[in-house]
Amino acid sequence: MNESPTDTSASSSADGLSDRFTGTLRPFLKFQGDEPLTPGSNLRTLGLDSxxxxxxxxxxxxxxxxxxPEEAMNDTTFATAGNLWQEVRQALTAQHTGAATDPAGA
Structure with missing residues (x-):
């Protein structure tokens, strides 16, 4: 099955994080090891620096x-995997909704 960039539900794991998201995130977490990522995984503790x-x-x-969005560029967004995934999902939804309803974008 092909996943579109706006398909946030495809290949989601039981913890609610997209498999594509965790695959994108994992290389940046030098202390993660083989442990599964959860929404509560602390990104700073796992090695994500600025x-x-x-x-x-x-x-x-x-x-x-x-x-x-610029307002998402803060410590709260990058505190946990769940916070960051929530911002990605919101941006995807906004992009998808805006493209469908914005007559100027046609």
């Missing part, structure tokens, strides 16, 4: 074809 967070944003953009 420089890697910038690289992660580019990876998210490439993987999901979405850019997070």
């Amino acid at each position: 420089m890697q967070a910038i690289e992660l944003l580019f990876a998210i953009k490439d993987t999901f074809e979405v850019t997070l």
